[in-house]
Amino acid sequence: MAxxxxxxxxxxxxxLKNSKTAVSQEILQKELxxxxxxxxxxxxxxxxxxxxxxxxxxxxxxxxxFAFCINCSEKKHQHNHFHFKCLTCGKIECLPNEVDVKLPEGYQSVTFNGFISGYCKDCSKSF
Structure with a gap:
């Protein structure tokens, strides 16, 4: 069924497509x-x-x-990358480098949630 x-x-x-950052349900609610x-x-x-x-x-x-996916499908939906939150402006971005976490033998990863807080390149200019 479609x-x-x-x-x-x-x-x-x-x-979501027009946003350059990840957005919460609350942010979407304000926008819409x-x-x-x-x-x-x-x-x-x-x-x-x-x-x-x-x-x-x-x-x-x-x-x-929530962040818009690039090159994902229902069958292959993997995001092993860090997310970065700016402590000044609050935007959350997907960082481009994939992370390869080596798990012990017999373990299988399903999801990964790496989160880094700091200052984005625009906000860090003021320091």
């Missing part, structure tokens, strides 16, 4: 205003994760952030 592409889904997807309710945003974001369109990042604040 999933319907609704106007709401397209609004959320366009917002009253056009889309909170529960719908949450449901659509989770379905996008299942479909390999976005990946979910657990921030150091306990909130989930």
């Amino acid at each position: 999933k319907r592409n609704t106007i709401t889904k397209q609004l959320i997807l366009d917002s 205003g009253e056009a889309v309710d909170r529960a719908t945003i949450y449901r659509v974001l989770n379905s996008f994760c299942e479909d390999g369109i976005v990946h979910k990042i657990l921030g150091d604040d306990g909130k989930f952030y």
